Amino acid sequence: MNAYVFPGQGSQFPGMGKELYEGSEKARELFDAANDILGFDIKRIMFEGTKEELKETKVTQPAIFLHSVALALTTEELKPDMVAGHSLGEFSALVANKTLNFEDALRLVAQRAMAMQKACEQNPSTMAAVLGLSDEQVEEVCEKANGVVVAANYNCPGQLVISGANEAIEHACVLAKEAGAKRALPLPVGGAFHSPLMEPAREELAKAIAATTFNTPICPVYQNVDAKPHTDPEEIKANLIAQLTAPVRWTQSVQNMVADGATKFTECGPGKVLKGLIMKIDRSVETDAV
Template sequence: MKAFVFPGQGSQYCGMGRDLYERFPEAQELMDKADSILGFSITNIMFNGSEDELKQTRYTQLAIFLHSFAAATLLGREGVKMAAGHSLGEYTALCFSGAISFEDAVRLVAKRGELMQNAGQQNPGTMAAIIGMADDALDALLEEASASGIVQAANFNSPGQIVISGDVDAVRKAVELASSKGARMAKELVVSGAFHSPLMKPAEKEFAETLDTIAIRDAEIPVCMNVVAKPVTAATEIRANLISQLTSSVLWSQSVQAMVDAGITEFVEVGPQKVLQGLIKRISKSTMCSGVDTADQVDAMRTPA
């Protein structure tokens, strides 16, 4: 059984999606529609923007969503039994599954990116990657570092690769303590906020209000959601999980394992770069894993062998 998985923030690159736009009329129509909905040209930022411009959260999230969804639309749903996305990528998965319309997804992703960027400015924080540490040792590390402020596990990316998030002092204290607690590596990340931590709380209320204006339907393909690490189809559960996702940990490793346990044997990462493929190979070595980013890769997957 096959699942489509969609990347999150950090997978962007300059020129992303341009070849899809130029080769496929369906992709061009979607991207032009997004520009029209937004009232500015996200496609111009994707195709021609600088790295600094593209890494601004309010643009990054839209660019990755649009690239990923355009590629997924070109591939279609045939044979896809489940979907999932890493943080932002969950919105692509939900749109692909039919739970959220394309127009509403564009508006939601735009609002999410704007609110997260604003929350990062209102409550400055940071994130760090902790590599090669057991979960129980990580718990002890976070408990000790929390004396300096808010800090929690933000992303369980793969066994032994966890991202933490919170107040600058607390995250830096955790990085400082990591080597003595058994970590192979600990490194602060260059980010614009403490994503998936309580420091995103200012974004949560306004995002929930925006979500109340959006129609969410039952998903036609189960989506394994970040907050609960289990396949979800019910609209009410999707809505609640999306609100919680802003401040909760991304249970990616657990989500992939849940999909494998449900019978998924093949993962296709749809969207820019290969980040999720690398993580999935570390989570489940027995599964097949591939990716579709470029127009040539779309053509290759659409053409029967």
């Protein structure tokens, strides 16, 4: 069975999508439509912008979504038996399995990005990667740390990202090293994604999602919040809203997809981050990237 997976924030790079745009009429249509929907020249920033410009949440999220979806929709052999996306990538996955159309999904991604940016400005916060501890050890570190800090991204065994208030993250990094972590380092992100500090963004996104049409998909999406397969549009909506303040259970999603018959994973999007994580989660499956 073929699983298609879609990356999240952090996989952007200057020049992303340019080759695709120049080589595919379908991709050109999507990129040109995106400029109209977003109301700014995302093409220019993707093709010619600096790393700094691309790092802004309001740019990064639509850029990665656009690149990922354009790759998926211009791949002739795109016949997914199941899909999943890491955080933002869940929106790309929902276009690939026809739950959302491209235009509605891009509008939601843009609203999500703006809401998250606002939440970051309200609550100065960050994230940190912890390497070399078990999930349970990292969860224990978060409980002991002073202030708001939670496990945010279960990326693969031995690699977990934590999220929270700045001082709480600093304290948690110290505790993680004391517990034997190989590394515990703050990440260059604008805020505490997938933590309770994203509550204002979750409320804003909930309204936008409620007003959007979700179709019955052609195959299940394994969602971040519970790592389980979903095909019911109302369940998918609820999980997508909950995702902003809940952890990304990527390790568990991949394990469940394999248990349900996935033999090949294809990453659609900029970079090959997910391909690398999947190889660490389960070496028995075939991995590819387009």
